[in-house]
Amino acid sequence: MPRSRPTRVAALVALLLAAATACGDAGGLQGAGPTETAISPDKLWPQLTPASSPAYVVGEVNREVVKGVTVPQGDIRDVDPVAVVRREIAESPGDYAGDKAPYGRTGRLMAECDKGAGRGRCPVLQPYYRDLTGDGRPDLTLGFRQMPGNTTAVRVYTVEKRRLVQVMEWDDAISGVELAGRSVIIRSPSEVAGYEYRLQWTWDADQKAMLLTHDEMLRTESREKTPHPSPSLSPSPSPSPSPSASTP
Template structure:
């Protein structure tokens, strides 16, 4: 025989009380201690005249149409990554040609790229394709080693009106590269032990380029334990000698 509605309510209340009691036995909520008082930021030097232009040009917006590289059918996957890098090298021969050029090894090893990027001794790394601009089409993230040295060039390209457009470039000693959403994240070693640099570029629809939105230093290693000071010992009066 099914229970009536009042009986079911009484049973439910009893069950909730029993559950609450059991939870209380297992350990109830505990205070985390006093909350720190919020302190508003202090504005320094309010008498300073706000700057109207940057003191240094750091290339916040990098956007350039790549010349001489075809985009068959407007599909960026049909673009030859090796041809893209060769085109960049051709624009800066002083950096790659000749034994005294800073990246002469990259220039000489480009001859080993006939089989494609990411193969053999070719300095051009495997290309990656992901929609970073939000237009529903894949974009190209490309990297190549700058040798001699420990530097990697990272580039991002998109396609506009069947033209290849570079929307991000960075050269650095890179320990890792990640793609997340509309962002490219680069991790680089730091001269401070136990830390690394983390730089993030994010697509900006107004500038139609990847902008450097985060530049920070993060801890990677375990925190060093601060040694506790040794307790000082002073003899009690009873133990002291006259």
């Protein structure tokens, strides 16, 4: 039978008194000193009329159905990541086709992807599968190198009504990518020595897309070591994994 609240409180007090008696003064509670007075924020320029629309269009919501790629069984693991990148490249020939294209080397090296993503000189990196949308099914996080240069394209895809939908995209010089909960965290080098950028996208059920929820500049010296990937974060061993593969 569970204890009532008064009984649990009395038991807790007795336990604390017993611990204090056994330990004496050693390890007892000590005052931390006076608490600083809370200061409320100062609102500047209250006479300004609040803006009703953004000054710049930065594309906060990136959501697009990938044309030409279907998911007949509804399992995103059946989708070939290389085919997805090839589809994106095909839609921007000016960026990837020809020696003078900004990412012409990426376009040429796509021919090296016959063995799958993450193999040899293929610019498509190893894909990862994890539920980022909260629907209980894995979503696809993939990246591909944009060459020449040192930028990497990061994309997130989900499946809706057997259609592949892109819900996040970002291109940048990248020093690390992490998945945490419903978020994608990207770390990028800064031009300020000793600092790096940390950007976080989080799934938003209303917009049905990953929204940029945090944009910070942090000191690299205070950065904690990146934890080992969660067991629910699993790379794909091949570009076309078996439908029977276990869901992370």
